[in-house]
Amino acid sequence: MATTAIRSEGPMVLPRAFALLRLLAEEAQGLTLSVIAASLDAPKSSLSSTLKALTEQGFLTRNGSLYFLGSESYSLASVILAGRTIRQIARPYLEKTMKSCGETVLLATLESDLRHFSYIDAVDSTKSVRYSVPIGSRRPLYATACGRLFLAYQTDVLRQAYFENVALDRVTDITIIERPALEAILRDIRHSGVSVTLGDFSNDAAGFAAPIFNSEGDMMAALAIGAPLSRGQREKDQYSAAVIQSARAISKVLGHKEDRTAA
Numbered sequence: 001m002a003t004t005a006i007r008s009e010g011p012m013v014l015p016r017a018f019a020l021l022r023l024l025a026e027e028a029q030g031l032t033l034s035v036i037a038a039s040l041d042a043p044k045s046s047l048s049s050t051l052k053a054l055t056e057q058g059f060l061t062r063n064g065s066l067y068f069l070g071s072e073s074y075s076l077a078s079v080i081l082a083g084r085t086i087r088q089i090a091r092p093y094l095e096k097t098m099k100s101c102g103e104t105v106l107l108a109t110l111e112s113d114l115r116h117f118s119y120i121d122a123v124d125s126t127k128s129v130r131y132s133v134p135i136g137s138r139r140p141l142y143a144t145a146c147g148r149l150f151l152a153y154q155t156d157v158l159r160q161a162y163f164e165n166v167a168l169d170r171v172t173d174i175t176i177i178e179r180p181a182l183e184a185i186l187r188d189i190r191h192s193g194v195s196v197t198l199g200d201f202s203n204d205a206a207g208f209a210a211p212i213f214n215s216e217g218d219m220m221a222a223l224a225i226g227a228p229l230s231r232g233q234r235e236k237d238q239y240s241a242a243v244i245q246s247a248r249a250i251s252k253v254l255g256h257k258e259d260r261t262a263a
Contacts, residue, residue: 030066145207206232215255
């Protein structure tokens with residue numbers, strides 16, 4: 001019965017089914033046929049057969065007039081994500097971001113000591129003068145774009161412990177090492193969603209980093225754009241916007257919703 005319903009709708013059924021699943025994934029309270037039809041700009045008559053088929057297969061469930069994602073949708077999502085690392089998921093976005101801005105794009109994760117992060121992937125710029133760093137390189141948190149991002153989204157307890165146990169040594173002439181000033185920067189990062197350094201860790205380098213969140217709203221990685229200082233200063237707004245947009249796209253793939261971000 002479900003197979004007949006799907007075949008009768010022709011080539012539009014798959015795009016419509018995927019759009020329908022995406023729509024319901026973003027509406028935890030469920031949606032009615034009328035609302036779904038209006039959102040997808042699809043006729044109720046053909047949409048109802050798609051809903052019926054997906055419900056029979058367990059990809060949707062129905063409670064009265066409301067449709068929700070079903071157990072098969074969650075099972076499929078879990079299987080897909082379980083077989084992919086954050087590096088594999090983020091890689092296409094690193095490549096796309098590098099092509100759009102022309103600068104090196106990096107992926108970073110927090111190390112277990114909670115005092116450093118390391119770069120786990122990168123797509124280097126093709127420009128003759130570019131920012132480049134070996135994969136696996138470790139960096140301190142307080143003086144770097146990615147590091148401050150991890151600090152900004154840690155709990156108050158962990159952030160307090162960090163400042164009490166880590167020596168804040170000056171790396172360049174403009175490295176900020178005063179705790180009140182750093183805490184003010186971290187508040188700004190949480191407000192704006194982007195961390196920017198202009199010569200703080202390396203005299204001739206600029207960094208722009210944005211958080212990648214999972215479905216629980218926890219920060220699990222940082223996406224960063226690295227550029228020579230002169231270009232970073234000139235294109236600060238463009239690079240900030242680009243890294244935020246790409247990090248949000250990766251977060252969306254991981255099931256994150258904006259209103260679930262941890263404060």
